[in-house]
Amino acid sequence: MRRRLVISYLLLMVLVLLALETPLAATLATRETDRVRADRLADATRFASLANPALRGRGPGPLDVELDAYEGLYGIGAAVVDRDGRTVVTSPNWERGPAAASAVDIALAGQQFSGPESVWPWMNGPVVVAVPINDGGEVLGAVVTTTPAGKVRRTVAAWWLLLAAIGLLAVLACVSTAFGLAGWVLRPVTELDAVTHEIAEGDRTARVRPRLGPPELRRLAASFNNMADAVSDVMDRQRAFVAHASHQLRNPLTALRLRVEELGPSLTDADGRAEHRLALEETDRLATLLEALLTLARAERTENQRVIIDAAEVAAARVAAWQPLARHRSVTLRLEPADAPAYARTVPTAVDQTLDALIDNAVKFSGDGEVVTVTVRVADGGTVLQVRDTGPGMTASQLNQATERFWRAPDVQNVDGAGLGLTIVAVLVDASDGRLTMRQSTPRGLVAEVWFPAPEPLDVEPATTEAATTEPGLAEAGRA
Template identity: 80%
Template sequence: MRRRLVISYLLLMVLVLLALETPLAATLASRETERVRADRLADATRFASLAGPALRGGAPGPLGGELASYDELYGIGAAVVDRDRRTAVSSRDWRPGPGTEAALDYALSGQQFSVPDSVWPWGDDPVVVAVPINDGGEVLGAVVIATPADGIRRRVTAWWLLLAAIGIVAVLACVLTAFGLAGWVLRPVTELDAVTHEIAEGDRGARVQHRLGPPELRRLAASFNNMADVVSDVMDRQRAFVAHASHQLRNPLTALRLRVEELGLSLTDPQGRAEHQLALEETDRLARLLDALLTLARAEREENQRVTVDAAEVAASRVAAWQPLARHRSVSLRLASVAGPAYARTVPTAIDQALDALIDNAVKFSGAGGEVTVTVRPADGGIALEVRDTGPGMTLDQLDRATERFWRAPEVQNVDGAGLGLTIVAVLVDASDGRLTMRLAEPRGLVAGLWFPAPVPAGPAAPAGTAVRGPAVSPDGPAVSAR
């Protein structure tokens, strides 16, 4: 936009210069030509006053000496021609040239004549003037002077070069002024664009300086800051509400579960015990839902904090933690990791919770006899983790919606889960500047991929933060591409 503004100012300046300097250049050429032409007409008139005896008596008289001296002094050829166009007397260097015949036609008809009106730098024709020689009202002949125009062209060219230099200086001044003016006008817009990107990347405290630029843009910056304050406050209130509500509901839910559990001791009817067990399971499901909401609120609140973790060590820890559940469901769970540490830069507990969610999904949906493989390897300047399962997979439409909050595939509505696990994974990966992808596996199943950036610089020693662990979450379906 700055370039467009500068080009607009420059184009306007060039048009103004052309509108001003073009007529001025033509006027200068005409002025220089007119000055020389007036001098030649005066000289021709003086020669015409001396040419009468030469034409009547046939002798040059003093006119021949005048023309010779004139040619020697100024290098300008002149001639006296009678009414029959015969040259009566001429200077030594006189040569008829372009415009001579037309000049004689006018002069012999009793009129003064001169050509051209203006001498241009690219022309080479001389300045020709002709004056009639009169005697008692009778035209006896004419005086013709042909002046080389080299001197006029040099002076006109010098004037035009001066105008061009002035124009170039004016254009340079316009460009410098235009850059300064465009910078002053666009500085608030540039800062607004930068702050918008910072807020989009998670820095909700970024604001625009509202004391720069024109008044309209200063008001826009102030309005943007007010809007950002309101949006940030609303988001903080929303997250605080979710976190507080989830936390506060945990206490009465715990008390309710204890009371329901104690109530089961007095039940003797088998059907009543079955209903009692269902009530306990529902309280457990509600507790997991509250834990997931609290985890999500905390994950979204983690904006800029980063820690360096050993992804290989975290993956080994999570695979070991999920082994009992995998064996219980007759699922083979194994780890394929690189030898040595694989450091990644993430928000706290991002890898822990992401692997918990993906491994839980893979074990849950693989079924008895299924296989789940967790892979850790360097890739694309960072660390890539994959969780591959042999479950039923998902359709492309389901993959597109898998990270929506509380969304669950229709065929797994009765499977335990709250529909928030993959949402938490997506938030944690995005906050870590990572990537979450999902693709179909061959011949069946899904491959959930995580990528996290490597620390800069990557130190060889085990960094602080490796031991950070997050609670296991209970998600419900594979994820889609996020970030």
């Protein structure tokens, strides 16, 4: 945008210079030509006053000497012709070219002639002046001079070069001023663009300095800061509400579950025990949902914090932690580790919670005898964690909705879960500048793949993780 503004200013400046300097250049060329023409007319008029004896046949008299001296001193050829156009007296090197012949014809008709009107640097012809010689109203002949235009062309060219130099200096000054002016005008826009990207990347404390640029842009910066403050405040209130509500509901929910459990021994009929079991399951489902909401609130609050994790070590710990549940559901859970440590730079607990959610989904939705494979590898300048299962998988439309909050596929509504697991994964991966991709496996099943960026070579040693002590189930599945 700055370049376009500078080009606009420069184009305007060039147009102004052309509008001013073009007529000035033409005026200078005409003025210099008029000065030469005036001098030659005066000289020709003087020679005409001396030419009467020569035209009346009494010899050239002093005119011959005058023309010789004139050409020797100024390099200007001159000649005197009679009324029939015959040359009477000439300077030594005078040549009668087409321009001189035309000028003589005009002068013999009784009119003065001088041409051209202006001498341009690219012209080659001489400056021709012709004056009639009169005696009592009778035209006896004419005096014609031919002045080489080289000196006039050089003078005009020098003036034009001076104008061009002045114009170039004006253009350079315009460019310098335009860059400064464009920078001053666009500095708030540039900073607004940078702050917008910072906020989009998760830094909600970034703000625009409101004292930059013209008043209109300063007001825009102030309005943007107010909007950012309002949005940040709303987000903080929303997350605080979710966290506080989830936390505060856990205590009465726990008390409610204990009271429902205490009712169990007093129930003797089969129907009562079935209702009692369903009530306990509903309280467990609500507890899972509250725990998932807390996890999501904590994940979305994580800003600008990065730790370095050995993803291969975390994956081994998480696979070991989920083995009991996998065996209980008759699912084979296996790990294909990387050949060397696979370091990833993420927000805290991102790798742990991501693997928990993906493994929980894969184990939960795979039937008896199915296989869930966790793979860790280094690729594309980062670390890739892949969880592949041989379960029913998802359709293309379901894959597009899988990370939406509380979304669950219609055919698995009776399976335990809160519909927040993949939402939490998406939030953590995005906060870590990573990528989450899910696709159908061949011949069946689902492949969930997460890429985390690798740390810089000079970064510190990997931070310790809580993978070995985190129990499965903190992040529930949001998959179909």
